[in-house]
Amino acid sequence: MSAPVAPPDAAVVAANVAAALAEDIGPGDATALLLEDAADEAYLLCKEDCVVAGRPWFDACHRALDPAVRIDWRCAEGDRIAKGTVIATLQGHRRALVSAERASLNFLQTLSGTATTTARHVDAVRGTGAAILDTRKTLPGLRVAQKYAVRVGGGSNHRMALYDAVMLKENHIRAFGSVAAAIARARALHPALPLIVEVETLDELRQALDTGCTRVLVDDFDPAMRREAVRIAKGAPYHGRIPLEVSGGVDMASLRAIAEDGVDCISIGGLTKHVHAIDFSLKLGPPPPA
Incomplete structure (x- = not known):
């Protein structure tokens, strides 16, 4: 894991997430409405080696739609994760879990990509x-x-x-x-x-x-x-x-x-x-x- 990094500005995270959810959901998730809104669980799978970054944005996406959602991370921000690792589990309302899925993953995939590329360059000059x-x-x-x-x-x-x-x-x-x-x-x-x-x-x-x-x-x-x-x-x-x-x-x-x-x-x-x-x-x- 890299040295601890100060958390991002919460107001910036909230604004980013609000824009992303408005863009993706708009007036409503037409497909999620087909589902019974029961309690459910989900897991987050990492499918390639990486440095994880973007947890605050991922969490904020899900909490914006389900404030009571439980997110249990199995890794810290900045951890180097191997392909095939389950890095988090979630418990919450089914509709909210699927509606927040794409926006939350878009933040996580982009920011983890940036962190992973950076770590590769930092390693090269160590x-x-x-x-x-x-x-x-x-x-x-x-x-x-x-x-x-x-x-x-x-x-x-x-x-x-x-x-x-x-x-x-x-x-x-x-x-x-x-x-x-x-x-x-x-x-x-x-x-x-x-x-x-x-x-x-x-x-x-x-x-x-x-x-x-x-x-x-x-x-x-x-x-x-x-x-x-x-x-x-x-x-x-x-x-x-x-x-x-x-x-x-x-x-x-x-x-x-x-x-x-x-x-x-x-x-x-x-x-x-x-x-x-x-x-x-x-x-x-x-x-x-x-």
Whole structure:
């Protein structure tokens, strides 16, 4: 299991779930109305190896339709689960169990997919000291959820959105004429916000290090340039005070080598953009014998 992660904001979970149930059920579940609304039980089956994430959203879907439903989890958030494992049992009203099924599984499969992909990247750089970061390339409306799943998978969050950090990229720097001028303007207008500066050359790197910022992003540097950037940032007079982030052109084949070059963090849009949903099933009835 990964280190414990702070629970997601309950209001965000509730809003996500309300939108999902409205989308799926609308004025009513026509098929569930065919069923006798008796007490029943169900079990949740994991059908491929994964890191589980999304329990708060799964639970909220079922409790929105049946506040008295009992959900007994056999795993913790962040646990690595083997294919074929029953990970939870539920007891509640039959109609509510089947009506909440798809929305609850959609959250669980998506967020477990994000956590599983993140864990794979974290495993690949283990021992190097490099952190794995996400990006803003998230599914619309599910940014908080996916960034939570990244943390469950052992990764770290980049800025949440455009309001909580300043990130000077190529177009911003071009508009000001230099890295130093762009940084000066950002510090004057937003002195309390983290400041991330993207550089494209070693000269821009030195400008960023000299002027000062929270982190420098070296975007699409080739291996030789990347290693020289690390040498500059960690040597005198900078001594590694400003972390280096790598972004762009990162895949599993190159990830370990990038981390071993000595960079501090690697941001990867694919953690949340290239979602491989994990296969789960919710089945009515008692779980099969262990």
